[in-house]
Structures are given as C-alpha cells and as structure tokens.
C-alpha cells in the first residue's frame with residue numbers, strides 16, 4: 272500500500288461532484304446476521320440500493336468486488352488520539368489516527384474525552400471537539416471520562432447527554448490512583464447517574480490501590496524495568512475489579528460496559544456476574560490482547576518492552592489470545608477495540624528507570640481488523656458475520672449509531688470495506704500509517720485486508736492506495752437510551768435530574784430494582800443478540816456447511832443464498848439489537 276503524504280483539504284477539491292456515485296458489483300455482502308451476493312449502489316454518501324440488476328445512472332464509478340466481501344466499515348470503540356497522560360502526549364492525532372484507521376478498514380472511531388481532576392467536563396468536551404473536528408478523516412464519536420465527582424460533574428453529565436452535545440457513554444477508572452481513579456463511592460454515584468440518564472457507564476477495571484502498593488514493593492526490591500508493569504497488576508488484580516464494578520453496577524441498577532478486558536480471569540469474572548445480574552453487562556477486548564502477549568515485557572531491549580506497556584497489561588499466559596478470540600466468538604465478549612494510544616520512543620523513555628512512569632499505550636487502530644481476521648477467522652474460531660458483529664455492528668448498536676452505521680443496507684451511511692480475504696501482507700512499522708516507528712504486531716503475516724475503504728461514499732482506500740481527506744469526517748452525536756443496552760422499554764417519565772432512591776438495593780434481587788430497564792429474562796445474555804460465530808445454527812438460519820464461497824479451508828461453504836436474517840427481531844426476545 273502507498274500513502275498520500277499530502278492531505279487534500281476539504282476545501283481544496285470538489286469531493287462531491289467527482290465521487291458522489293459508486294457501484295460495488297459482484298461482491299458478497301456480510302452483515303452481522305447473514306451474507307448474500309448483492310450489488311451496492313451509493314449516492315451522496317448514503318447506500319441507495321442493494322440488490323441485483325440495479326438501474327444505475329451513467330457515469331457511475333464501478334468497483335468490481337468479485338471474490339471479495341463487502342462489509343460495514345469497522346467501528347473502533349476505543350481510541351486515544353492526542354491524549355495528554357503521564358507527562359506525554361499520544362503521537363497519533365486525529366488526522367494521523369483516523370488516517371491509519373481508514374487504511375485498516377475502520378471508518379468510525381469513538382475517542383475518550385478525559386478531563387483532568389477538577390476540570391469541567393463541558394470544557395474538556397469542547398477541547399476534544401476542537402482537536403478533532405478539523406482533522407478527522409472519518410466520522411467519530413466521543414465518550415466522556417468521569418475522573419472526579421461532585422454535584423457539578425453530575426449536572427454536566429446530564430447536559431452532555433442532551434442533543435446539543437450528543438454523549439451517551441461515560442468512562443470511569445478504577446486504576447490510575449492519584450490521577451483519574453475514582454473510589455468505590457464516587458464510582459457508584461457515577462454509575463447511578465448514568466443509569467438515571469439512560470447512558471452507558473464504562474469502566475477501566477483494575478484495582479488501583481493494589482497496583483500502587485505492588486509498585487512500591489517492586490521498586491523497593493529493585494525491579495524498575497518494564498517487566499515490573501505486568502508484575503504489579505496480574506490477572507487477579509483485573510478480575511477483582513471486574514467483579515467489583517459489576518457488583519456496583521448491580522447495586523446501582525445499571526448496565527455496564529467493561530473496556531479492554533485482557534485476561535481469561537477477567538472474562539470469567541464477567542461471565543459469573545452475568546449469571547446473577549439483572550442488567551446488561553458488555554465486555555470489550557483489544558487487538559493487542561488477541562494479537563500479541565506479555566512475553567515482550569521480558570525483552571532485554573527497553574524500547575521493545577516499553578512499547579508493549581499498556582493497562583491492563585498483556586498477559587504472560589500464552590493461551591490468552593486464543594481464549595479472547597473464543598470469548599468474542601461465543602458472545603462472552605461483544606466487541607474488539609484498539610485502545611490506540613501510541614507514544615514516541617522519547618516519551619516511553621520517561622519510564623527508563625521506573626516502569627510506572629512509562630506512558631501507557633500501544634498501536635492498534637490500523638491493524639485491529641486484519642489481526643482479528645487472521646487470529647479468529649482464518650483459524651476457524653469465528654465466521655465473517657461474527658467478525659462484522661464484533662468489529663462494527665455491536666459498537667453501532669451499543670452506542671446507538673445503528674443502523675446509520677454498522678450495516679450494509681439501504682439508507683445506511685456508505686461506510687464500507689471491500690475486504691480481500693486472500694490479500695497477504697506483513698505488518699511492519701516501516702509501512703504502517705501510524706505516527707510511531709514501532710508496531711506491536713511487527714513481522715506478523717496476515718491473510719485478509721481491505722482493498723477498498725469507502726468513507727461516507729468516498730473511496731478513501733482505493734485498491735490499496737490511501738486517499739484520505741483531512742477534515743472529511745464529522746462528529747456523530749449519539750442519543751441515550753440505546754435499545755441494545757436498555758431494552759426497548761420506554762424510559763421512565765421522571766426527569767433524570769432527580770435522584771431516585773427507589774433503586775437503592777438491600778443486596779438481594781428484587782423486581783422493584785428493575786424498573787429502569789427490562790428484567791434480565793427479557794434481555795439476551797449480553798444485550799447483543801447477534802449470532803455467535805461458531806455455534807450450531809437454528810433451523811432456517813445461516814448454513815455454514817453448504818456454501819460455495821471459500822475464504823479459507825476452515826470456513827469453506829458459507830451460504831451464498833441466504834438473505835439477511837434477524838434472529839431476534841424488534842419485539843422478540845432480545846434487548847433490541849436489530
């Protein structure tokens with residue numbers, strides 16, 4: 272692939288007149304719930320027709336997608352572009368980061384506004400919009416961090432969920448003591464406020480106090496190198512926080528989304544909580560954790576080891592990547608993000624003599640799709656529909672962007688990937704588009720990558736050639752009360768600004784506690800009703816045995832005839848992911 276190093280500004284060309292009509296012919300459309308051989312016609316950034324023998328205006332550009340998959344563009348639910356943390360600023364800004372995203376097949380990212388303790392959330396939100404709006408090459412949304420607690424924060428959360436701001440998710444940290452961490456009381460208040468607002472609380476689940484004490488002990492023993500990072504925060508430290516976050520969410524009668532789940536122990540804790548809780552519990556893992564592992568912390572080269580430092584850390588257990596792929600396939604986890612938060616070498620060196628000063632973060636926004644395809648689809652763990660679910664559709668549903676995003680269908684945004692399942696390449700910092708000169712997937716050979724990436728109807732990766740436009744993307748406002756999270760029951764009439772003490776639990780499940788959402792019986796396990804990727808299909812559902820389209824030996828035989836099917840339609844048993 273080659274890069275256009277000179278970005279074309281939106282004002283510099285007439286994008287619309289040259290590229291407003293596009294036909295993608297002869298491909299296989301893959302949605303989260305089915306696949307079918309159909310053509311797609313796009314006009315003015317919107318999918319206008321899907322079918323065969325379409326009637327198309329003259330002069331329309333045609334892309335021949337024979338032997339390729341036509342999928343909704345990836346949605347990366349977790350990025351940190353231009354983030355100031357631990358004395359440094361992440362290297363990918365909103366231009367370079369979204370450009371790398373598009374190169375890898377992602378057409379929408381959701382970044383995190385992270386206020387400093389004491390800072391107004393509205394002010395931080397305005398800063399993020401200012402950093403992003405003129406730079407993004409694809410659409411983006413925002414989550415907002417709740418990094419401190421006060422009545423003002425509560426009020427600003429309410430304001431942020433209005434149409435003016437378009438926020439429907441808030442992230443709280445159980446780690447980063449003395450920086451972004453909330454104690455359990457404040458976490459409870461924040462989650463409870465989310466529930467009242469019908470917004471989705473997200474947590475970074477690690478026990479910050481245990482990490483702080485372990486760090487002191489390790490440093491006192493002379494363990495100062497990057498290997499200390501993992502040692503200070505092992506799987507148990509993650510799993511304990513997952514469990515605690517779930518308990519707090521249950522007490523607050525709230526759904527919960529756990530970001531970057533990095534270990535088998537953490538997934539087990541989430542499964543156990545699901546078995547007893549009333550509300551939807553969602554889990555996200557990362558490209559990093561399915562694509563590599565914690566053995567790198569032992570590398571004698573500081574640059575190499577430090578480049579892998581992120582939190583929670585990569586795990587030394589070599590079975591972790593496959594287990595996380597299986598968890599994604601089985602709907603134990605619902606999405607894969609990147610947590611892209613790259614730092615230049617000079618910034619990682621801030622922790623040269625003390626691992627706890629190494630700025631946390633890795634690359635992934637560019638390689639997320641190809642890494643998961645390689646590790647999970649090419650190995651037969653997951654089928655292409657589930658791949659679409661976990662890389663795109665579930666994020667669209669959870670964050671209430673669906674079906675504008677996350678689906679190949681008439682009236683959806685023309686954010687598409689023409690995926691070549693046979694395209695082979697070797698991932699390398701020498702050729703990637705990210706701002707740093709290190710790639711945690713360096714040298715990995717992948718089979719399957721995007722050939723074309725269409726962003727709002729514009730071909731931004733054109734037969735491997737990157738042609739992004741700085742500022743072409745737009746901010747996507749997201750409304751609260753996502754059906755995927757809160758079910759299809761109407762929101763309570765009470766104004767959200769009023770605290771409702773009836774949700775305070777005495778610790779035992781009670782029907783009274785569930786009055787803000789549907790009871791768990793009426794929700795699917797995770798809230799994501801997309802089929803899992805490797806289970807036996809119900810009669811009439813997709814047949815994985817009889818197809819003619821071959822992606823790899825393992826998944827040979829995907830049905831070419833099946834049309835898009837909805838397993839749990841509106842009004843059916845699901846929470847409303849349709």
Ligand SMILES: NC(=O)NCCC(=O)O
Pocket residue numbers: 351475580581582583610612631632633
């Ligand atoms: N994950 C990480 O190591 N860096 C980004 C900030 C965060 O999400 O914790």
Ligand SMILES: [Zn+2]
Pocket residue numbers: 349350351610
């Ligand atoms: Zn993060």
